[in-house]
Amino acid sequence: MASVQEDVPCDFPTFDEDRDGFSPGVFPPGFLWGAATSAFQIEGAWTEDGKGPSIKDSWFNQERRALDGTTAEVTCDSYHRYREDVRILSELGVSHYRFSISWSRVFPDGTRDSLNPEGVRYYNNLIDELRARGIVPFVTLYHWDLPQALMDKHRGWLNETLVELFNDYARFCFSEFGDRVKHWATFNEPWSEIVMGSKGILAETVGKEGKRGVYAAVRTVLKAHATAWHTYDKEFREKQRGKVGLALSCTWGEPKDPRNADDVTAAERFFDFNVGWFAHPLFVNGDYPDVMKEYVMKRSMADGLATSCLPEFSSEEKALLKGSADFLGVNYYTARLVSARAEGDDSKPADMLGEDDADVHVEMNPDWPVAGLPFISIVPWGLRKALNCVRDRYQVPLIFVTENGLHEHHDGEVQYDLKDARRSCYHAAHINELRKAITLDGVNVRGYTVWCLMDNFEWVFGHTQTMGLYHVDFKDPEKKRLPKESAGFYRDVIKHNGFPDGAAHTRLVQEWWEARAKRTTGSKEK
Numbered sequence: 001m002a003s004v005q006e007d008v009p010c011d012f013p014t015f016d017e018d019r020d021g022f023s024p025g026v027f028p029p030g031f032l033w034g035a036a037t038s039a040f041q042i043e044g045a046w047t048e049d050g051k052g053p054s055i056k057d058s059w060f061n062q063e064r065r066a067l068d069g070t071t072a073e074v075t076c077d078s079y080h081r082y083r084e085d086v087r088i089l090s091e092l093g094v095s096h097y098r099f100s101i102s103w104s105r106v107f108p109d110g111t112r113d114s115l116n117p118e119g120v121r122y123y124n125n126l127i128d129e130l131r132a133r134g135i136v137p138f139v140t141l142y143h144w145d146l147p148q149a150l151m152d153k154h155r156g157w158l159n160e161t162l163v164e165l166f167n168d169y170a171r172f173c174f175s176e177f178g179d180r181v182k183h184w185a186t187f188n189e190p191w192s193e194i195v196m197g198s199k200g201i202l203a204e205t206v207g208k209e210g211k212r213g214v215y216a217a218v219r220t221v222l223k224a225h226a227t228a229w230h231t232y233d234k235e236f237r238e239k240q241r242g243k244v245g246l247a248l249s250c251t252w253g254e255p256k257d258p259r260n261a262d263d264v265t266a267a268e269r270f271f272d273f274n275v276g277w278f279a280h281p282l283f284v285n286g287d288y289p290d291v292m293k294e295y296v297m298k299r300s301m302a303d304g305l306a307t308s309c310l311p312e313f314s315s316e317e318k319a320l321l322k323g324s325a326d327f328l329g330v331n332y333y334t335a336r337l338v339s340a341r342a343e344g345d346d347s348k349p350a351d352m353l354g355e356d357d358a359d360v361h362v363e364m365n366p367d368w369p370v371a372g373l374p375f376i377s378i379v380p381w382g383l384r385k386a387l388n389c390v391r392d393r394y395q396v397p398l399i400f401v402t403e404n405g406l407h408e409h410h411d412g413e414v415q416y417d418l419k420d421a422r423r424s425c426y427h428a429a430h431i432n433e434l435r436k437a438i439t440l441d442g443v444n445v446r447g448y449t450v451w452c453l454m455d456n457f458e459w460v461f462g463h464t465q466t467m468g469l470y471h472v473d474f475k476d477p478e479k480k481r482l483p484k485e486s487a488g489f490y491r492d493v494i495k496h497n498g499f500p501d502g503a504a505h506t507r508l509v510q511e512w513w514e515a516r517a518k519r520t521t522g523s524k525e526k
């Protein structure tokens, strides 16, 4: 069994027993434990068997590469090795596997006219293989890989035509796979795709349209999600009895000074601009949070524009959006300190999480440990706060944690060390906070999903960010998947449905926690 040693470099210098303490215990019966991936990041075979190119293929495989010079042309080669993926999932003992369907593998030019039977066969095989091993498929329809043809012809999400095109793709997937798939996430992290795309970090999504383009593209995505949800509701739900939601990136915003009312409202605004932008229309009232409308208008006026950059919804559109999600998928990685911007402070936001329009100052806390990416602070208690917040502020009735995982830098030249105790600690800490959210705060979270099943192509960072429970040696033509220590740790958590008293892995975590608490107290006393 994996060990969580006391001396691993995974300390939390701001350790506070009341907030961070370990609370052993199990999860509610039927809780889902899973692992996730996405098509572009693992499949490879980007030109095979009739697949059409996506905007990510063009960006990373043709026009440029990731920062480490690699591409996603082969990556984990899951298109050919999906049986191996299912084998390791079964070894882990997960109850579900979250993967995504590549739209342009199924519809190479984005429309039904181009239907590619080979692509459909691939996903049917994967789903059947999972079910044969008793693993529930949890399918994302869109994980940032828009068919290139739709970008060329329609300018992607800037064009409302995509609402119907996405709906038709979704309808096809519901009808083809829905007899076996009961969990659907329409979109994965649209904030990341569109905001990061607009800043040139991922494939361009809004061209030269800037801020107005970002708001317009998100509006199309929201309508596409809602339209697909209604299609499921009307045409498939009765027979298939599944659920349709979406996954959002839920970076927590902690007020820099919690006693300062302006910092508290700034932090609320930060969350509304990142998460509420999507969750508020879908779960609350069919419209953006009021504060968002107010602040975008204010900024647009200050910029000398005649109208707000945030386009309004008509009453029909509001009716379409309101109530159109059965669950929210929470992807949680990090937190930020947020404060009110001082009067006349025209400095650019500290990082892209602090969008200008929210008028907040966003920074990292140097006391929080960082992951393998310098802008990812590790803040487990932020998960608990984010879960409470989406339940309370956006009235989300049902949540799955659809991603949570540790970025770790590895340059690929040195032998990879499979002893990744830091990852086990990371998951132990987050699962602990999740359990508190469920048992102490009563948040209805029904599943936890590790990102990632295996090392893969981490977008602009290529193969240098390893986040998997399994290591993949990308130089090995066989792309062998090797379990890291954290895979053993997670297997134990799943086997015991959490941290029951007396279980060996629980004792290890407990000891590690106590040592950590002692160390922190010791250093405070000095």
Ligand code: NOJ
Binding pocket: 038, 041, 188, 189, 331, 403, 451, 458, 459
């Ligand atoms: C969120 C994205 O959904 C996923 O594609 C990415 O690899 C992880 N975050 C880790 O950065």
